[in-house]
Amino acid sequence: MSVPQNDYDLIVVGAGIIGMSTALWAQKEGLNVLICDPNPPGSGTTYGSACTIATYACIPVNNPSIFTSLPHLLTSRESPLSFNLWHGLKNPRWMLSFLNNCRAANVRHITQALGQLLTCADGGLDPLIAEAKAEDLIVSNDCLYVWSSRSGYESAEDSNAMRRAQGVEFDELSPDEVRQLEPNLQIPIHRGLNFKGARHVTDPQELVARMQKRFEALGGKYLPQGVVRCQPDDTGVTAYTGDGTEIRAGHLAVTAGARSGQIKGTGAENLPLGTERGYHILYRNHGGQVSRPVGWAEAGFYATPMAHGLRIAGTVEINNIDAAPNAKSIAYLQRKSHEMFGQLGNPDDTWLGHRPTMPDALPVIGPSSASSRVILAFGHQHIGLTLGGVTGKIVTELARGQVPQCDISNFAPQRFGRQD
Template structure:
């Protein structure tokens, strides 16, 4: 049987920061590349992020303290965690796997794997930023974490020790040090950490849009259409779009975030991909209140100065990905932002996004269990913007039959099968 000729070298499914990074790297390397997404580039989870390039974020959401803090997190009105019990009962396997990965020995392994990957962040992002002419969107002014209580800070000592073990550089700051850096903070301050060399993006969607423009300038193709399924064989992958179109490529990269397990035939449909729903609110006229991203540890969110104003981004809602917008989460962010900065009025915008999350807090990056011609790259939870560039580079390596430039064994899809 003669197979149809491949029309593309690589089809990328999903145009967030991970997918667009993969597409731009591939097109830059001379691969004929198509990227498919029914939505505009960067308009999903990338758009609503906290805007940080969080090279220090090697501490997983999984944590041994979850066993003692969970009752408070689930019942307190002032908790950054919202949990839908019915959703949890419908997904007991995922919940139990998450808790199993909260064991101290496992958390240490996860932190080491994330730390290793995070060391390649700048090498993955910087070539894309330069290629897209997006240097003006980057601010190099560190990132600040603050704790309001001694108890909260003492509870984070093990996590901060793990950061140091992974080579993360930070200065420990007193209350006065924190106020000297960010004098507009009004919540109680016990102490803080300043992560040296950290940076943030003033407009993450604009970053992806510029990458997209450069991708097309290099000859890449973008289709505003969803993918229904794919079928791999010895010579390539046939991709079936939702409008009935069939396309053929040598390789396919699945980078569709929380929707990745909806693509039939990819191998992703058998993986335990979950969703951490996150929210942000925006105060358009208050971007000058801070000079860098400030994370309030106990409250579970960042305040970030960006092109559109002051973004308050964070919280975790465990719920079905298509559940209704939960105003309790944005009300919480508004209350806490007023504690942080005083009465700054009502927010001008509110947003809900979906962080793709595996139960071990590690992304899936590597060949699909279905076929080596399909690469899975999703599940970056809170650090997709940070790891988008390095993941895109890995995807391009695999599409060209090259060994990735860094070890990805810990992120293999096969760890779940």
């Protein structure tokens, strides 16, 4: 029996920041790579993020305070969280697993695991920024997080202590010190944290586009088709695109974000991948309101100065991935942004995206239970832009048969056990 000939060393499914980072790392390391996505690279969740390279973001959404604050979060008009009850009832295992991971011991484990991976983030991303000649898209001016109430700040003290324990460097700021840095803030300020050395991206889709250009200059191929299923065997993987095309490769990487579970035969369809829908609004003529990303803790969003204006990005909506946009979330961001800066007028753009989320707030990175020829890399939740580079480096090391330099034992797909 003849062995099927592989067309590529690696097929990457999904061309967001995770997928394009994987493709560029693998191509520059000598692999022959094809990346597949029916949508323009970087046009999905990557495009609409808060754009922080958040190496300080080791604290998960899961938190012990959820148990006491959930009723308020679900019912208050001023809450950054919205929840579709019917969706929750249809996905009880995911919801129960999420709540179980809000226990203090689990949160400590999650924080440590994310903290360890985040120490590798710059080493994974910076070489790609240099390869893509995208240094002009990166701003190094720290990141500010502010609380407008004593109670809000005190409720975050345990989280901030865990950040320090993970080596995150930040300065605690008084109200006057916050206003000296960002004088346009109009909300009450109780306390602020300034995360030293934090950076942000002024145009994440342009970053991905430049990475794609460099990837193709190195010989990589981009196919504007989606992969709908795959069939792994001992020598490689056969991928099937939406138009029926068959493509062979030695390995296949699933980096399709919140839609990764829709690709049959990868093993991703058996994992508890959920979606945190997030929103942003953009004020084109107000980019100078802040000089760095400013997160308003109680309101659950960032204000970020972008190439195209001031982006207000955040909130969490637990709902079906294909549900219609929630007008209340957009109205919330507009209302709160006016509280933060005064009357900004109507936003010039609105956006809805889908953060891929596992119930333990940790990404899935590693060989699939279906086959070691299939490598899974998704579920990065709020920090995909931050972890894209290091994830791509890890996937490349796995595809080359190497042991990753970063410990990925906490992110193994097998941690969820058998999923029926």
